[in-house]
Amino acid sequence: MxxxxxxxxxxxxxxxxxxxxxxxxxxxxxxxxxxxxxxxxxxxxxxxxxxxxxxxxxxGPNGTVFSYTVVHQAPGGRRTPYVLAYIDLDDAVRVLARIDAPGDDIQVGDKVELVLQEAGESEGVSLVGYAFVPSPLKSGAV
CATH class of the missing domain: 4.10.1060 (ZNF265 like)
Incomplete structure (x- = not known):
């Protein structure tokens, strides 16, 4: 959803x-x-x-992949594999976040942008989390 x-x-x-x-x-x-x-x-x-x-x-919503890994084993209830990355935001803040894309599509230096996604539900209220997706300006691989 x-x-x-x-x-x-x-x-x-x-x-x-x-x-x-x-x-x-x-x-x-x-x-x-x-x-x-x-x-x-x-x-x-x-x-x-x-x-x-x-x-x-x-x-800011935009950043660059500093480092990443593809997670193949995770706690119960999490689908694998998924990409976990350090993202350097354009305003000089580094965040740890999931990238919503296959690991083969990600490289260090790629441009990414913030997306908000449903992360679950609690007492009838949708819980919203965050991830990043490859930007249309994906270039920048090292």
Whole structure:
């Protein structure tokens, strides 16, 4: 089921404060002291070690594959194989995420973009997670 078919009131992120729906974005924190952005949002800055509060900011939806692996064995209930990757977002944040594409189609340096996907259901509410898909601007392989 696509997110377009799910009413906004009947869905929520898999974790509060993780993402926003419109426009689809991951949420991070921004340290004003050193200008570092992190994902997920944190109460401290891992770069300068300052305590928050830090601003919660939407992160850009585009990135580049830094590193990846194809997972062939996973906890029960997960379909395999799937691609798990470190993605360098265009705004200098590295995130760990699934890439929704066959492993043979992915290379380090590929351009990817954020998608929100249904991740399950809880008490009649659709839980929404995130993944990345190859961008039409896929070039950049090293």
């Amino acid at each position: 696509t997110l377009a078919n799910i009413a906004l009131s009947s869905r929520r992120p898999i974790r509060d404060g993780l993402l926003q729906f419109d426009p689809p974005r991951l949420l991070g924190s921004h340290c004003k002291a050193c200008d570092t952005r992190t994902f997920p949002p944190r109460d401290f800055c891992p770069a300068c070690l300052r305590d928050g509060p830090h601003d919660v900011v939407p992160l």
